[in-house]
Amino acid sequence: MLKLNHIHHVAIICTDYAKSKYFYTEVLGLKVVREVYREQRDSYKLDLEVAGLYQIELFSFPNPPARPSRPESAGLRHLAFEVDDIDEAVFHIKEYGIEVEPIRIDEFTDKRFTFFADPDGLPIEFVEK
CATH class of the missing domain: 3.10.180.10 (2,3-Dihydroxybiphenyl 1,2-Dioxygenase, domain 1)
Known part of the structure; x- marks a missing residue:
């Protein structure tokens, strides 16, 4: 194996x-x-x-040719980073003028998460530890 x-x-x-x-x-x-x-x-x-x-x-x-992120398309969906404190992480990136989606709770893991985008629109996720 x-x-x-x-x-x-x-x-x-x-x-x-x-x-x-x-x-x-x-x-x-x-x-x-x-x-x-x-x-x-x-x-x-x-x-x-x-x-x-x-x-x-x-x-x-x-x-490089553009790769659509929205609507969701086939391929790599997003890049996710685990953070200790999602409120602190969101506050930090908002200080740079980055728009962040509202924090939600995953219905299966009960973990808090949110999305934002890099300069090319690649979806990035923060997941709270």
């Missing part, structure tokens, strides 16, 4: 590298592991650390 250890990374392609880098490093507070410019692809690759465990790879490419 195949044994998967954990999720190694999530890759995200952005349309405005500077804006997305700011969002993921300054607003969400992810730590930069490495940043490289790949001249042959006219692309940046930014490796980001999440709480020392997982990694997000942020890519820039010239003119």
Whole structure:
């Protein structure tokens, strides 16, 4: 039987590298592991650390095609981060002018959660621990 250890990374392609880098490093507070410019692809690759465990790879490419998030379409639905205090997390990102949906309670887990979007409209979820 195949044994998967954990999720190694999530890759995200952005349309405005500077804006997305700011969002993921300054607003969400992810730590930069490495940043490289790949001249042959006219692309940046930014490796980001999440709480020392997982990694997000942020890519820039010239003119990537849009991928619809709403209405919900096939493919990756959203990226979710667990937070200790959802009220504190929401307050923090609202200070950056980011719109956040009302906090709801998951009917199956009884955990509080909410959604907002990154600069390209990728849905991001906060789930309270």
